[in-house]
Amino acid sequence: MEILKYEFMRHALAAGLLTSIICGIMGTLVVVNRIVFLSGGIAHAAYGGIGMAFYFNWPVIPSTMGFSLGASLVMAAVTLNNRQRADTVIGVIWAVGMAFGIILVDLTPGYNVDLMSYLFGSILSVPGSDLMIMGLIGALILFLVVFFYKELMAISYDEEFAGLRGLPVRGIYFSLIAMLGLTVVMVIQVVGLIMVIALLTIPPFMMEKYARSLGTMMAGSSLLGVCFTMAGLYLSYRFDLTSGAAIIMVAGTVFLVTLGCEKIWDFRPRTKTVHQHAGELND
Amino acid sequence: MDFSYNGEDAVLSDINLTIREYDFMAVIGPNGGGKSTLIRLILGLLKPDKGRIRVLGERPGKLTQALGYVPQNVHTNVDFPITALDVVLMGCLGTGGPFGQSRRTRKECEKDGLATLEHLGMTKHARKKIGELSGGQRQRVFVARSLMTRPRLLLLDEPTAGIDSGGRRDFLNLLQTLNKDVAIVVVTHDLFAVSGYVKSVACVNHRLHYHPQEELEGQTLEAMYNCTVEDVCRVQVLAQGLPGAGLKRSGDADGNP
Numbered sequence: 001m002e003i004l005k006y007e008f009m010r011h012a013l014a015a016g017l018l019t020s021i022i023c024g025i026m027g028t029l030v031v032v033n034r035i036v037f038l039s040g041g042i043a044h045a046a047y048g049g050i051g052m053a054f055y056f057n058w059p060v061i062p063s064t065m066g067f068s069l070g071a072s073l074v075m076a077a078v079t080l081n082n083r084q085r086a087d088t089v090i091g092v093i094w095a096v097g098m099a100f101g102i103i104l105v106d107l108t109p110g111y112n113v114d115l116m117s118y119l120f121g122s123i124l125s126v127p128g129s130d131l132m133i134m135g136l137i138g139a140l141i142l143f144l145v146v147f148f149y150k151e152l153m154a155i156s157y158d159e160e161f162a163g164l165r166g167l168p169v170r171g172i173y174f175s176l177i178a179m180l181g182l183t184v185v186m187v188i189q190v191v192g193l194i195m196v197i198a199l200l201t202i203p204p205f206m207m208e209k210y211a212r213s214l215g216t217m218m219a220g221s222s223l224l225g226v227c228f229t230m231a232g233l234y235l236s237y238r239f240d241l242t243s244g245a246a247i248i249m250v251a252g253t254v255f256l257v258t259l260g261c262e263k264i265w266d267f268r269p270r271t272k273t274v275h276q277h278a279g280e281l282n283d
Numbered sequence: 284m285d286f287s288y289n290g291e292d293a294v295l296s297d298i299n300l301t302i303r304e305y306d307f308m309a310v311i312g313p314n315g316g317g318k319s320t321l322i323r324l325i326l327g328l329l330k331p332d333k334g335r336i337r338v339l340g341e342r343p344g345k346l347t348q349a350l351g352y353v354p355q356n357v358h359t360n361v362d363f364p365i366t367a368l369d370v371v372l373m374g375c376l377g378t379g380g381p382f383g384q385s386r387r388t389r390k391e392c393e394k395d396g397l398a399t400l401e402h403l404g405m406t407k408h409a410r411k412k413i414g415e416l417s418g419g420q421r422q423r424v425f426v427a428r429s430l431m432t433r434p435r436l437l438l439l440d441e442p443t444a445g446i447d448s449g450g451r452r453d454f455l456n457l458l459q460t461l462n463k464d465v466a467i468v469v470v471t472h473d474l475f476a477v478s479g480y481v482k483s484v485a486c487v488n489h490r491l492h493y494h495p496q497e498e499l500e501g502q503t504l505e506a507m508y509n510c511t512v513e514d515v516c517r518v519q520v521l522a523q524g525l526p527g528a529g530l531k532r533s534g535d536a537d538g539n540p
Binding site: 165 | 326327328347350352354360362363364365366369370373376410412428
C-alpha cells in the first residue's frame, strides 16, 4: 500500500474512519428522528463560526464548535414544542448563520485561500492536532450514545410514552441536538459543510430497512460510511479529484443503484402472483 | 373539572367521573368531543383549568406506573428499526433511578416481557420488526408494553381503529381477560362493537354523562345496542337539561381505579 507512505494520507484515513463511524451513529438518530433538515441547518449555520474564527483570528475548530453548539441549541429550543412549523425558523437560522460567516470573511483583511476547504472539505490536509480534537469529540459522542442508548431509543420511538415514564425528554432532546452540533464540526473537516447531510443520512437510510434495532442500524451505517469514505479517498487520490465530492459521489451512486435493485426486487413477486392468478383463471 | 386548550373555548366542562376498581368503561362521543383529552388529563399530559384529578389519591403524573397507556397512534413510525420485544421492554423505562434507568436488570425485564407477550399470544412475533406485524398484533405489543409496570388502570385510545371485525373481537376478548386484574378505560367510536364487553359507559361531548353498570343492565344496554354514538350522546345532552338527571355534583373528577 504505497498510498499509506504519506503522512497526510494516514491522517486522511484516520479522519475518514472516525467521521464515518460517528456519522453512522448520529446519522441513525437523525434519520429515525426525522431531523435531516435541522442537521443541514446546523451545518450551514456553523459557517458563522468559521467566519468568526477568521475575523477575530481564533482557532477554527473551537470557534466553529462554539457557534455550531449555540445554533443547535437555539434550533432545539425552537423545534421542541412546534415540530410542524419549525422548518421555517430552521431555514432562517441556516441562511443567517451562513450570511454572517460570509460577511465576517469579507471584512477580514487579506485573501483567504482555504475558505473553499470548509465548504467542500479538506480531508487531505487534516493536521494531527485537529485529529486529536476529532478523536475526543468522537469518544464523547460514542460514550453518550452507549450510556443513554435506551433513553435515546425511547424518545426517538415514542416521545410521549418516554415522557409518561418520567424520562427527561427535553433534556435528552437538547443533548441529542448538541451532539449533532459537535458531529457537524467533525464532518466539516472531511466533506465540508455543504455535503454534511449526505454522509449523515445516506448510510443510515440504506440500513433502516434491514436493521432490527437502532444498534445494528448504527453499526451497519458506520460500516457503509467507512466503505464509502475509503473508496472515495482512493478515487480522489488516484484521479486527483476533490476528496469530499468523491466520497459523496461514491455514496450517492451506491445508494441509487441499491434503490433501483430494491425496486426491481420488490416488483418481482408481484408479477409472479399475477401470472399464478392468470394461470388459475385459464384453468 | 374544566379544561380548555387556549383558555377560551372549553373542551370539557363540569366533568365528574370516578373510575372504579376492575371497571371496564367505554368512553364514547363524537369527534372533537374531548374523549382523548379526558384520557390525557388523567395521564397528567394536560392540566385541568379548574377542579382536581386524583389517581389513587395522588396527582396525575405522580404514580406513572399505576397507569398503563396504549396510544392512538400505534400505526405511525412503522419503519423504525425495533423489534416487538424491544418495544415491550420500553415499558421497563423510568421505573427508578435519577436518569430514568430501569431498576430491574435487563434480564429480568426481558423475561417479564416475553412472559407478557406469551400471555397475549404473541410469543412467535417477539423478535419480528414492529413494521412486519399487522395492526392487531402491533396493538397487542403496545398493550404488553403498558402492562410491564403492572398497572391498576389501563387506558386505551381507539384501540380497535383499523382492525378488521374478527381481530377486533379477539382483541376485546383479550381485554376482557385482562380486566380480571386491571381496570380498563377504552375510548371508542364503535359502541356497537364494545357493547357486549363493557361494564359502564361514559359519554363525552364537552360534558360527560356516566352510565354505571347497574344502569346498563337490562333495558338500557339493549336500547343502546342499536344506537349510534351520536344517538346516545343526544340522550345525554337532554338528560343534562332535566333537573335531577345526568350530572351529579360538578367540580371534582376522581380517577380512582
